[in-house]
Amino acid sequence: MNGPTDSIRVLLVDDHPLLRHGLKALLEQIGGAEVVGEACDGEEAIELALSLDPDVVVMDLVMPGMSGTEATRQLIDRRPDLGVLVLTMSEDDASVFAALRAGARGYVLKGTAGPDFLAAVSAVARGEAVYGPGVARRIRRFLTSGPDSGPFPELTQREREILDLLASGKSNAEIARALFLSQKTVKNHLTSIFAKLQVADRAQAVVRARRAGLGE
Numbered sequence: 001m002n003g004p005t006d007s008i009r010v011l012l013v014d015d016h017p018l019l020r021h022g023l024k025a026l027l028e029q030i031g032g033a034e035v036v037g038e039a040c041d042g043e044e045a046i047e048l049a050l051s052l053d054p055d056v057v058v059m060d061l062v063m064p065g066m067s068g069t070e071a072t073r074q075l076i077d078r079r080p081d082l083g084v085l086v087l088t089m090s091e092d093d094a095s096v097f098a099a100l101r102a103g104a105r106g107y108v109l110k111g112t113a114g115p116d117f118l119a120a121v122s123a124v125a126r127g128e129a130v131y132g133p134g135v136a137r138r139i140r141r142f143l144t145s146g147p148d149s150g151p152f153p154e155l156t157q158r159e160r161e162i163l164d165l166l167a168s169g170k171s172n173a174e175i176a177r178a179l180f181l182s183q184k185t186v187k188n189h190l191t192s193i194f195a196k197l198q199v200a201d202r203a204q205a206v207v208r209a210r211r212a213g214l215g216e
Helices: 017-030 042-052 068-078 093-102 114-125 133-145 157-167 172-179 183-197 202-211
Strands: 009-013 034-039 056-059 083-088 106-109
Touching: 009 017, 009 042, 017 034, 017 114, 034 042, 042 056, 042 068, 056 068, 056 114, 068 083, 068 093, 068 157, 083 114, 093 106, 106 114, 106 133, 157 172, 157 183, 157 202, 172 183, 183 202
Parallel strands: 009 034, 009 056, 056 083, 083 106
Antiparallel strands: none
16 A cells, blocks of 8 residues: 555664564555664664665654764764654653754654654655644744744754854855865755755855854
8 A cells, every 4th residue: 555655765763673663564554665774773873874875764862872863963964955754752842942953854743643654754755844733833932932043943053053154254165174074065055055045056145144143
């Protein structure tokens, strides 16, 4: 039976084998997706995501060793186009916003109905952002009244850092050295930034950034 996730390559990251087994069955038997790998901690998640090249990484936050938040941050640093969907029990504001700042594209709670989970995986694979209703309300409240929301809330923390350096006149090579990234990674981040800001090139991005107070 084909479903909304048909042909999507998924990596499952959770330290509970029974949950991974259930998610794999749901994704493959109902959703028609392909589970290309399973990881039980953040370190293994990074290794498998970089080697298996999935479309979506379904990421738990609380695991032994490296957290899912840190694993997400490191993965998005290397693969800004990767879709990370957080699936967790944690719904406190700190967990939600830490994951979003790390670059997660979606955030849904364990216990979400199967069809809703499959729809979330499909949306993240298409490049969309998706959140459960409770999480979405927190985000709206945070962006409208949170003191730390700042300019360009659609950007990740790393993307804002790169945009700030870009607005200050730094070249790609200088940005890479300042943030200990490769120039290819910086270029990938800039592509993502331009798309999110709906600008055509770095000159337009610099204008937007400086108007918002970046690069000073």
